[in-house]
Amino acid sequence: MTDLSQFPITARWPAKNPGIIQLYSFPTPNGVKASIALEEMRLDYEPHLVTLSDADVKSDAFLSLNPNNKIPAIIDPDGPDGPIGLFESGAILLYLAEKTGKFIGETASDKARITQWLMFQMGGLGPMLGQMGFFFKFAGKDIPDDRPRDRYRAEAIRLLAVVEKQLEGRDWIAGDYSIADMAIAPWINVLELYGTKDIVGYHDLKNVPAYVDRFFARPAVDKARNIPPRPA
Template sequence: MIDLYYWGTPNGYKIRLFLEETGLAHRIVPVDIRAGEQFTPEFLAIAPNNRIPAIVDTAPADGGAPISLFESGAILLYLAEKTGRFIPQDLRGRAEVLQWLFWQMGGLGPMAGQNGHFNVYAPEKVPYAIDRYTRETARLYGVLDKRLADREFVSGNEYTIADMAIYPWIVPHEAHKQNLDDTPNLKRWFKKIGAREATKRVYEDAQASYATPMTDEERKVLFGAPAK
């Protein structure tokens, strides 16, 4: 059994996609990040960076004590290795998946996240920041579009955890000021993944729109946490 500590964000959806595709037994434990539930001692014991998602595997492969993990990329890799699914077993195929998984974690996620912050959530418009992150998101979309020019999925012809990691960050493309018509290969890939039954089930169960209005108090909770 996998306990998934979750809220409806792009990083949260990544893990939902994997669990829905595999049918791996799991239980969703909501963590309302707008109410500050990510700062409770119980959650911090699992995810010390106070971010969702996190998991607890109550039946790890070694038969030992439960294993907890935070960071969505690490969770995807762990689950792929646990089930033997959605990651190639050969050296070269695995390398292809891992580099695009890390591309999302180190590039698309942080840049699109800042894009969303300054375009959607920031209490005041900062033109330089909006332009900076909108342009960088567009550049990354272009990288992905070129990658998909001669292949069905990001790492080749098989759907993998790399696609699962990237797709939820493309979902809010309109809020991020991106037009998929400018990247036809990406648009084709996006529609293909969106048509998968598992994807439809996950997003039909979405908790709220990406751009749901936020109160001042919720904004303080999400964006005002001190270093300590």
Template sequence: MIDVHSWPTPNGHKVHIMLEECGLPYRVHPVDIGAGDQFKPAFLAISPNNKIPAIVDSDGPDGQPISVFESGAILLYLAGKTGQFLPPDTRGKFEVLQWLMFQMGGVGPMLGQAHHFRIYAPEPIEYAVHRYTNEARRLYGVMDRQIERTGAYIAGADYSIADIAIFPWLRSWQNQGIAWADYPALKAWFDRIAARPAVQRGVQVLADRRKATRSAAEMEVLFGATQYQRH
């Protein structure tokens, strides 16, 4: 059994989708990041960077429990555990891994900043809005051209953890200043992924916990001094 400590964010949904795609049994433990659950000692013991998601697999590689934090590392762990969504051959594996790193180092951080400055910043900062909106559009362009090249999925002909990692971040395309008409190949890819039953189940995990707006207290926990205290 896998215990997943998570919240309905793009990084959380990556792991929810992967677990559904792999057909692994799992239990979900909500970590309310607006309430500060990510700073509780029990969670920090498995995720020292105080970020969701994190998992604990009671049946680890040596038969003993193992905990894994960082969503990309979790996808790799689950792919290794099940032999799914990561090619076994070296060339295919690194084709997928480079696009997984593209998501971890580019898509997630840059689209996250676009969300922050377009939606959550307490005062509008024109330079930051333009900077991250333009970077979001650049990244969408990179992915659109890649799908045009492969004709199928982000790393080639087969669905992989690279697709699973990227998809949840693109669900908030409107918040990123994106017009789908500018990226037709990527939009077709997005629709193919969204139609997968396991993806549909995965994005519903903890979906009832999402909030349209955040209180001042939640904003302080997420973006204020609480983030920088020693926990």
């Protein structure tokens, strides 16, 4: 039987089956990247719900796996050199794609193109839309200064325009369906939660809404979008 005792997180979130990938997550746009990849790649895994409360993500147990206190994180008992723990959603997507040889392209050039769009999400689309959500829906909405809201709204519009142009004449962001789509589409979809579709002109776009609908129509994505399930 696989021994994961070297990972202190397993004391708080015990593995029922330590021989398969352990996922520590919550169904946010970043969290579902990992569950979507695991489902699409048909990897066996065991999900553990880690809420966004400080009691979970800032616990010693979780920090032992991710010192940056953000979901998702994984442990793969069948890593390249033995069991391995990983954090950062983009790193997890790359690791799983390379492990399985799926959704990363057929050539080195394919991989480079897919990786650049993954980085586009990690460095631009995700952070900018996340900040927009903070200033339009969450605590930042009560700040009287409109400049932060104007800045992140403008950035959201600009970034959506980049995606709209890239999708012209193609179904997926970098050619065939890939981990780049698993990163980008969940973040665009969060505009619904933020209630900001109208202010960024979402409904005036042609390619982006069709892309998001196409993405969430995939059976693996539909299943993974609430893994681990949100608390009732």
